Amino acid sequence: MSEQPTAVDVLVVGAGQAGLGTAHHLLRVGVTDVLVVEAAGAIGQVWRDRWESLRLFTPRRFSSLPGMPFPPGPTRTPSRLEMADYLAAYTRRSGLPVRTSAPVVRLGRDGGAFAVRTPDGVVRARHVVVATGAYRRPLVPAAAEDLDGSVHQVHSSSYRRPGELPEGPVLVVGGGNSAAQLALELAGRHEVTVAAPTEPRFLPERVLGVSIYWWLLLGGVLNAGASTPVGRFLRARPEAVLGRRLRRAVREGAVRLIASPVVAADGPRVRLADGTELRPRTVLWCTGFAPDTGWVDVPGALAEDGSPRHARGASPVAGLHWMGLPWQTRVNSSLIDGVDRDARRTARRIAAELRVRRAG
Incomplete structure (x- = not known):
């Protein structure tokens, strides 16, 4: 492994949709000294590593990155493998400079630049775009630690297929789309109970024969700003x-649904807030993710809880930028189709700052 530093104008951390979309727009505005580093061994590997039946919730039209429509296919929404293949094809078609198998161990400062350490050495950059997604560490309630060994536990990020779970009742904890999809998949083999933190809100996939995403787009909901009345209303729900x-x-x-969060566990028993006690053989935690920013060692970059400090993706630390955050600027900032506007804004901001630096 070489320990010789590499120097670039812009380093993008993460080759998911946010990182690739940002790199695409950087090249379009004339910023060519760019490097994208990706922890996985291949583009799209994160999608390949999810559960086998996973399908995107967004139709193909709303699963595209800037400059390349998502290809047609036999189903309305893409599979995880189609998404992985699309990201790899996007990288090739856009000519994006991506280095795989390059997890970032530490992001720090080195004089007037950033120093990014990977297993292959140090990359120095004037600007760094963190596009890993702020929430990548599996999150489970504290009660999980109080379950004994008779209960098989798995987080949705590690679940692959129904056959991996032992026989017996399954408790799916969570009230979002992952919980719903996995509960339905398991219902054919197991007695399934879903413990949702609140009563789920179900939206139709199609209205008058048209995908609900088109109605949300035409109604201005998808592109509603985070601080608008619509944005504030949706964030509160x-x-x-x-x-x-x-x-x-x-x-x-076929499925039992209890709108009550998990509050405690004791041996083989799980207790919900409403007093219900369950004795599952398996608990499938569909409880989301926590911030994974422990590798960011830049004073002023993070809040006390480890979440990014930013205004519309721009860090208070000069030269540091965030991409792909939930509610970064709009309702759909963390969705694939929502990458375009935020990536364009980030690329233009970086290009302007580089021009000022060179002019000075």
Whole structure:
């Protein structure tokens, strides 16, 4: 491994949709001294490593990155493998400079530049765009530690297929789209109970034969700013479940749904806030992710809880930028189709700052 530093104008950390979209726009505005580093061994590997039946919730039209429409296919929404292939093809077509198998161990300062350490050495950069997504560390309630070994536990990020779970009742903890999709998948093999923190809101996938995403786009909801009345209203509400299959399964008795969060566990028992006690053989935690920014060692970059400090993606630390954050600027900032505007804004900001530096 070489320990010789590499110097670039812009280093993008993460080759998911946010990082690739940003690199695309950087090249378009004339910033060519760019390097994208990706922890995984291949573009799109994160998608390949998710559960086998995973499908995107967004239709193909809303699963595209800037400059390359998502290809047509036999299903309305893409599979995880289609998404992985698309990201790899996007990288090739756009000519993006990506270095894989390069996890960032530490992001720090080195004089007037940033020093980014990877297993292959140090990369120095005037600007760094963190596009890893702020929430990548699996999050489970503290009660998980009080379950004994008779209960098989798995987070949704590690779940692959139904056959991996032991026989017996399954408790799916969570009220979002992942919880709904996995509960339905497991209902054919197991007695499934879903413990949702609140009563789920179910949205139809189609209205008058048209994808609900088109209605949300035409109604201005998808592009509503985070600080607008619409944005503030949506942020205050729990995640909506797209599709009504889970609600139908509950009505038909195929899945049991309890709108009450997990508050405690004791040996083989799980207790909910409403007093319900369950004895599952498996607990599938669909409880989201926590900030994974421990590698960022830049004073002023993070809040006390480890979350990014930023204004519309711009860090208070000069030269540091965030991309792909939930509610970064708009409702759909963390969705694939929402990358375009934020990436364009970030690229233009970086290009302007580089021009000022060179002029000075």
